[in-house]
Every structure is written in C-alpha cells, then in structure tokens.
Amino acid sequence: MEINTSTWMMIFFVLLLVVSIYKIYAFLPNKPLVDDDTTKESQEELLKIILKVIKESNGELSHSELFMKVQDDDTFNKKRFWRFNQNRLNQLLNYYHLQNIQTNSIKDIYHDLKA
Incomplete structure (x- = not known):
C-alpha cells in the first residue's frame, strides 16, 4: 500500500495544526494573576x-492629596x-459619582458618607 503525496501533506498539516494549537493554549493564562487589580473585587x-x-480626612482634600494619602494608607497593598x-x-471617583448621583466632589462624598 503506497500513500500518495496529498495524503502525506494532509497528515503533516493536521499534525502541525494540533502542535500549534497546543503551543497557543500553553501560553494563554488559565488562572487570574496574584497582582491583577482590574477585577471587580479589586x-x-x-x-x-x-x-x-x-x-x-473630613473631605478636605484635593485630588492629588487624596492620591498621596491613599498610597500612604496602611490597608493599601502596594x-x-x-x-x-x-x-x-x-x-x-467618577464611578462613585455615577453610582451616587448626589455627589459631585470629594466634599460631597464626605457628606454622603457621614450621613
């Protein structure tokens, strides 16, 4: 029994296709990364x-001061x-403003939290 050229080509094509799919699968992330801070929980x-x-801070902060204080907070995991x-x-902050329409500034957020 002799196998013709087109059959050999089909066998190698399928074999190399399986190998290439496996190589792509091996590099795809299968579990979330430890430092992934883009999840909803994060x-x-x-x-x-x-x-x-x-x-x-009683709401007396600018955006840059808030940024620095958040980074210096004890619960902030660097x-x-x-x-x-x-x-x-x-x-x-924009996400919070969208969820709580009555707030427009950091001071408003403080009054909202206080109430």
Whole structure:
C-alpha cells in the first residue's frame, strides 16, 4: 500500500495544526494573576480604601492629596495595586459619582458618607 503525496501533506498539516494549537493554549493564562487589580473585587477594595481616606480626612482634600494619602494608607497593598495612579483614582471617583448621583466632589462624598 503506497500513500500518495496529498495524503502525506494532509497528515503533516493536521499534525502541525494540533502542535500549534497546543503551543497557543500553553501560553494563554488559565488562572487570574496574584497582582491583577482590574477585577471587580479589586476595584471595590480600592474604592473602599479611597472612601476610608476621604472619611478620615473630613473631605478636605484635593485630588492629588487624596492620591498621596491613599498610597500612604496602611490597608493599601502596594504590590497588588502597583498600577494605581492619578488617572485610576479619577476613574474610581467618577464611578462613585455615577453610582451616587448626589455627589459631585470629594466634599460631597464626605457628606454622603457621614450621613
């Protein structure tokens, strides 16, 4: 029994296709990373820290002061939130403002937390 050229080509094609799919699968992340701070739980934890800092400072903060105090807070995990920056703070504050329409500033957030 002799196998013709097109059959050999099909066998090698299927074999190499299986190998290439396995190589792609091996490099895809299968579990969440330890320092992944983009999950919903991480965002909520970071927002809790921000709200705690606002409440402790009586709402008398600018955005840059809030950013520095959040980074200096004891509950802030610097290894986990290594990507935290001023833009991320602004995004989380905007998210809070969207959830609580009556707030427009850090002072409003403080009065909302106090009530």
